[in-house]
Amino acid sequence: MILPLKTFLIKTCLVTFLLVTSVWAQEGTLGMISKEMFPENSDWEKLPDSANYTLLYADFIGKKIEKDNFQFNYRFLARHAQSSLFNTDFTKDQLNSPNKFILREFTDLTIDKERENSRSELTPSELKLSYNYQDFKLSLGRFIINYGQGQFYNPINPFSIPTSLMEINEVPLAVDGLHLNAYFSDSSSLDFYLLPDKESQETSKWLKFKINTEQTTLTFVAGQDQDSFKYGCEGSLSWDPYLFYAQIVAQDKLENDNSHFSFDKSLGAERQFTQDFFAKFEYHHLPNYASARREFFVLSQEHTFALLTRWQLHPLYKLESSLLVDPENFFTFLFLKGIYNWKANLDFSTFVKGRIAQGSDEMTTLQKRIGKEFGLLVQYYF
Numbered sequence: 130m131i132l133p134l135k136t137f138l139i140k141t142c143l144v145t146f147l148l149v150t151s152v153w154a155q156e157g158t159l160g161m162i163s164k165e166m167f168p169e170n171s172d173w174e175k176l177p178d179s180a181n182y183t184l185l186y187a188d189f190i191g192k193k194i195e196k197d198n199f200q201f202n203y204r205f206l207a208r209h210a211q212s213s214l215f216n217t218d219f220t221k222d223q224l225n226s227p228n229k230f231i232l233r234e235f236t237d238l239t240i241d242k243e244r245e246n247s248r249s250e251l252t253p254s255e256l257k258l259s260y261n262y263q264d265f266k267l268s269l270g271r272f273i274i275n276y277g278q279g280q281f282y283n284p285i286n287p288f289s290i291p292t293s294l295m296e297i298n299e300v301p302l303a304v305d306g307l308h309l310n311a312y313f314s315d316s317s318s319l320d321f322y323l324l325p326d327k328e329s330q331e332t333s334k335w336l337k338f339k340i341n342t343e344q345t346t347l348t349f350v351a352g353q354d355q356d357s358f359k360y361g362c363e364g365s366l367s368w369d370p371y372l373f374y375a376q377i378v379a380q381d382k383l384e385n386d387n388s389h390f391s392f393d394k395s396l397g398a399e400r401q402f403t404q405d406f407f408a409k410f411e412y413h414h415l416p417n418y419a420s421a422r423r424e425f426f427v428l429s430q431e432h433t434f435a436l437l438t439r440w441q442l443h444p445l446y447k448l449e450s451s452l453l454v455d456p457e458n459f460f461t462f463l464f465l466k467g468i469y470n471w472k473a474n475l476d477f478s479t480f481v482k483g484r485i486a487q488g489s490d491e492m493t494t495l496q497k498r499i500g501k502e503f504g505l506l507v508q509y510y511f
Contacts, residue, residue, distance in 0.1 A: 181502070182503075183212065183503060184209070184505075185505050186504070186505070186507065187206070187207040187509070188204070188205075189509050189511065190508065190510045191205075192511050198261045199258065200259040201259075204255035207249075207252075208230075209247065210247060210248050231303050232302040232303065232304050233288065233325070234327060235326065238253055238256075239251070257272040258270050267309055273304075276337065277376070278365050278374040278376075279376065280437050281435045281451070282395060282415075284361060284376050284394070284415075285362070285363045287335075288302070306322060306323050307324075319338050320339075322336075335352035336350065345366050345367070346364070346365045347363070348363040349361075349362045357380045357382040358380065359380040360378070361376065361377050370401055370402075371398060371399070373398050376393075377394050391416045392416070393414065394413070397412070404441070406438070408436070408439075410436055411436075411437075430455040430458075432457060435453045435454075436451070438450050444470075447467075450464065450465050451464040459486060460487065463482065464480070466480040476506075481501075482503070484501075
């Protein structure tokens with residue numbers, strides 16, 4: 130009975146995906162691009178009739194190698210992107226997904242090849258050597274910094290990515306550097322990060338202190354991340370069957386020799402309604418969203434309401450949807466993803482994402498730049 134059900138689910142997933150993406154692809158997205166985006170480029174009218182991307186990801190997660198107090202972790206990520214926009218000057222900014230997988234890069238280990246209508250790349254997303262001694266852990270190399278309750282955005286973590294907006298939401302962006310972790314007790318810990326970046330020629334220095342009780346968790350952060358000094362906190366409360374959280378981060382950003390002070394704020398609530406259905410609601414306020422770096426997909430407006438739902442349709446198959454709305458102009462972004470656990474060490478995901486409502490004429494520049502993406506993610510665990 131299981132094998133026929135597997136076949137049915139695969140065919141249903143693929144047919145649905147192909148139908149949705151083919152209809153979406155025919156719409157085109159030229160209307161998202163305006164002259165004000167490229168004021169110095171007189172050839173903006175020569176853009177193709179579509180800003181769509183077809184993507185293929187392969188994620189290879191290696192086993193931990195342990196000996197005595199040492200541990201080595203490795204992981205590789207490959208991506209192939211196909212689009213008619215690759216023969217224009219605007220490609221890298223039009224791609225929703227991150228333009229690079231290493232957010233703070235000390236050494237370039239990426240192998241890439243760009244053709245007329247495509248780009249392929251392979252990079253180690255984790256190469257980390259760790260040493261454990263009692264309640265201390267020192268890590269050096271390339272690793273992932275993953276903390277914060279926000280599913281769409283974490284102001285307290287400038288080294289993460291809005292995971293639910295990514296077709297590779299199990300593959301956060303990585304950083305190069307040093308990480309020192311110390312546990313003071315079962316309920317408190319301290320993390321220090323030192324992250325050099327060759328592109329900006331600056332080194333990020335970041336502290337995180339976490340303390341938790343049975344129902345509450347408090348996380349405090351402070352540090353310098355490139356041209357900004359940030360400090361803030363997150364508080365979360367587990368009140369069965371709900372989880373609530375709030376984040377606030379102050380940042381003093383130096384821009385053109387001028388200092389800009391602002392607060393980023395996030396609120397969220399989640400609940401596991403049934404064994405098979407999960408939902409999460411979030412609100413984000415980013416006053417300086419327009420000046421955010423385009424290394425990765427950022428929220429494209431000052432205010433954002435977001436809803437994540439997850440359905441476990443079968444023990445082997447689940448469906449996720451992410452909906453983001455700008456309350457000021459009702460610009461709406463949708464991301465659909467189906468995940469199929471083929472084997473214990475092999476997963477397949479199909480995804481499609483893009484705007485479903487343009488809203489008013491007063492779209493932000495980032496909203497106009499959002500294209501449509503669809504494709505396949507393969508994850509293999511060694």
